[in-house]
Amino acid sequence: MLIEEDVAALRALTGRTWREAFYLVEVNHTGDLEDGTAVTHDALRVFRNRPAYRFEGRVHEQIAHHLPGYLAERIERTPVRVEHFGYLGAVRDAKGKSRRNIELLEQQAAEGVDTPFLAFNLGSEYAAAGENERAHDRFAHAWAALRSDPGRSSYGYVPSLAARYVKSLRVTGRLDEVDAVAAEILGFLPGFTDVVYEQGFSARARGDLDRAAELFARCQEMGDAPSRYSATVGCGTSMAACALAEVRRDQGDLAAAEQLLRTALVDHPGYLGTIEQLALVLLRAGRPGDTVVSEIEALGGPLAPTAAFLVGIACFEHGAVGTAATLLRRVLDAQPGAHPARAILAEALLSTGDLDGARTVAEEVPADASCADAAARTALFCRLAAGTAVADAQLDAAAAVGLPAAEVAALRAWRDAPAATPAAGTLPAAAGPPALTMLDALARLEQFDAFERLAPVLDAVDAPWRERREALARLYLRRGFLESAADEWIAVVEHAGPDARAFEGLSEVAVARGLDDDARALADEARRLRAGTPDLQPTG
Template sequence: MALRLPADLAASSAPPAGAPPVAAPPAAETGPVALGAWRAAWAAAAQETPARRHARRLRLIEELLGDAGGHRPADLTSRLLALADALVAALEDEPREPLLLNHAGVALYELGALRAADALFRAAERLDPQLPFVAGNRAEIRRRRAAGLGGTVALDAAAARRLKVLGERARRVAARARPAEGLTLSLCMIVRDEEAMLPACLSAVAHAVDELVIVDTGSVDRTVEIAESFGARVLHHPWTGDFAAARNVSFDAATGDWLLYLDADEVLVDDDAQHLRALTGHVWREALYLRGASHTGDLDDGTAVTHDSLRLFRNRPGRRFAGRLHEQVQGLEELTPDRFAVTDVRFEHYGYLGEVRAAKGKRTRNRDALAAQIADGDRSPFVRFNLGMEHRAEGEHEEALVHFRGAWEDLRGVPDGERLGFVPMLALHLVDALHVTGRRAEAAECAREVLDRYPGFTDVVHVEGALALDAGDLATAEARFRRCLELGDAPSAMSGSAGAGTFLAARALAGVLQRQERRHEAIALLEGTLRDHPRHLRTVEDLALALRADGVEADEVVARVAATGVGEHPVARYLLGRALLRTGAVAGAEAQLRTALAGRPGSDAARVALVEALLAQGRFDDAAREAAAVAPEGPHGPAARRHACFARLAGADDGSVPLEGLDRLPPAEAALFAAWATPGADGPPIAAGAAPLARTMLGALLRLQRFEAFARLVAAHERVDLPWRERRETLADLYLRHGFLSSAGEEWLRVVDRQGPDARALRGLALVAAQSGMTEDAVALAADAEALAGRPLEEIA
């Protein structure tokens, strides 16, 4: 045949990797297909359920066409007429079937009814522009008409008359093949204490649906009142720890022809909700995917995982949820792939943001639900994957790896396991967990296996770049990150990260270029990336740091960032200020951070950075006032308390200083501040956990030349439960770093006087001598240290 049909008709219009498992249609009968038996089977299919009927018809078409090649021309003509007649009759009952329209067009094309075939092809394309081969089939008709050719089989007079009638019927069918109108849509939700997020969710979607069915599972805030203000029918269902059970209450109550489900922390993008109405007319589909973007980390990071999520369904009996957590819709198993489709309707999911998870107690809730599901006997790879994701969200990478590995191994024995929607995400997180936990060789091997299964999975190529970077292989790292940029972001069906093939890859590549001293290339790349992806503001910080490393003054850095078009955004100002602060431009940092706070007064992150800028300038009273404005119970509260205590104590001339909020700090840190605030007081040893904070504050006091406060903190540092020598070496290193060479030498000499000369002490003295310009003494001390150590020393010059 000249026209194109998929090799397996039942697999055409295949759904994305996120589709549920699809049962195979009945197996084809072996041997030649008897036309009478075929007609009987076609008639019998009409008695099946809609899903089984459609699957059976596709298989019968495949059987008949696949068996046509071995027959005489007359038999072939009979078969094509039988197929065309059966398909046209089926389409007269329901013309909105793109796949059947295309198949009927193929049969009529072969018989020479080109006008009718073209009408059917155009109807199929009108319903489903992405239908495989239909555009090519229309092109083939145009070619055959231009060449003055007819059909591919000979027709006798009776067959010609029959074909004429079929052609007329087919053209009438094609004219009727348009999306349905007047179908209704119900939004189904379950909620609990969602007053913060529910208004944004409902505002974006309420106007696009016919019915709001919201199941409340025990809210004690204004959630029910807000839902009712949007016209929702609110049902009350006690929470049992089972998400599927609660969702099924909403599905049972819904009356729409189509069912859409969302969570309160999901918001349809811009005006995408208006497209939902058109989708309800796509009655040749049974389940539709929306394109989701789950924001991760902090909202202003611009990082998100993209995914296709099955959210829109025909309202059918038995189509209900199962699973306590990450519940899945059942009743889709008999559908053929062409019954699914991915739409362009987008939604944004905010529930994975760190502050949202913490505020809603998702950590405990999700783990409890998964534990209950396992207790119910569900130890499936999907449950193990989700448990791994919960551990990963908490930074428990070793625990996450156990579950990811187990799920991956369990899937090896599952036929067509790669079709399960969560498997690409599982594969990525397995590779990433191996990387994060230091199993680099295993991560590289696993990455190769995943890419064999999912070629072009950009996120895995990105991890390969990170692995090469860890190994110091800058050439390979550069090649892998450039490959990411070539690939672009992975298809949403793979649930990859937004930006893995654009801004995230560009930032990683810029880092590699800087390590190769190719700063100008890195800066140009970052500037272009920021212009192309202005929503990903983290690039601002990378660009500012790269410019500062290249010797650019702070004012010019500000101007260069502003030239990209994002400089006025409060978050851009914050990130720019943070970069200037890290590189010592504290006055410029303060200006940027104050501008950021003017735009977002509630940004505790920006306020804490401003406190640090004020401390770096020795403006202790101003720093203490700003620190007091930080929400004490928020994520930045502990840092603000530390800074406030430091400001009070660093700014004090002498005597005891009262402090507030010590009870909200870790006990070791609170004890360190208390000892610093009451000089000369005796007390128990301070836990070693205070040592890093003590070192940081001692270094800051030396930089600010607050020597009296430094001396008081040194006294408190002597009480930290560390070996005496470790305390000496800490001070010696700090003195050396800040140019107090004599004091550094004294600390090392104290070590020698008490414990005798050893390699470490002599190395320290050699460094002091070298920085003091005493080259001969430095060389001699280094040689003595080398002799004591019995191994080479780095050259001291």
């Protein structure tokens, strides 16, 4: 789509009869449209209509090799801009584009084609599909083939290859190779901010926060790379500021992170990452949820649905549940088909103890939604916690949308208890973790009748008796039910004799009760037992 302001400039180009072709600045929107992420590059999009000028190739067709590139004055780079939406995630998914491209490119390779450009394209499609090791293999192959090519800086795809190769080193854990390859790239592609940006993330992954901060600050000084490098918009501006703010946050300097993000949001209000990170920093600094939203909207305007969704999740995770629910409802008002927002809204309502409200919202998520399993989990939990009937068909439907079989078995056993509690060892071991998660939620919500109905289900799990007692004791301790925690550890000692972990747990109970002398005595006994049983490992 041509940028409206550039229509006259494009028309003027056609009058330059001495030119055979023109590069336009193509803005490729990526991710989701509201994310504000894009890549710019110079694309040959205007050329004379001559029989010899035709695109070739099965995937990522090329035409430049047919144009008179040996006569520099015949081809011009222009500032005329066009927007391209074909790389948006929704568009690619709808067309099955990545998998189709991989099949076509692999067919070319099987036919004996082995060029750096083919390897680059195949690596790019593997990366888009999340197959990082295969992507790295193809990028490395292409890079090795081009290393000795003196003309490599003139190939239009080489900057993209360079940036993706460096990123592939990072995402596959080859962190020690990043700086050397980056230095090589910057030697013949100077000012390529995207490469320095990847160096920053590599330094952060290595734990070198000072170096990461230095690199992201350097990105800001460099600014975005020129479009001839197929540069990512924001690597020298909004994205760099956001990355530097994350490092400052990791270093404990929330004030510096906040200032960076505030400035970035004012300068680049369209970048979604800034909004999310600013919300996290403000929440960690202790701002109430409503204040966070008002401060962000004062800087960048009303939150778009995707931004409201991310800020809503941040608020929910930081305990600002009321604000989270308001934001998620706003998302659903604007986008009724945004079912992930509906599933999280159900969880938010559940966290407040609104079992009926959470169940109603969760049951509105259709079976073909990507979050149908999470919604089914919430709906069934709410029904069982409230003592509402659950039919076999509802449990079967939960299994059909992806709820694990062991979890469904635990839910079925809970439904049938106490009238038909399963015998010991009849539930698979994998049913233990979801049963404990549900027990923990019931304890937090103080749904004690439901807790008592579910607790016997844990005894039916095919897991060692000792470990089941430990898990339950830890749950009680975490939720402040000190007497119940102590009873579990005492039962361990009475059943199996002195046990270091049991004495450690009883020591923690004594500390919570303010019985310092008892706590020290119990801890000393635990240390004595460990000294005699060095193979026993402490628990977290």
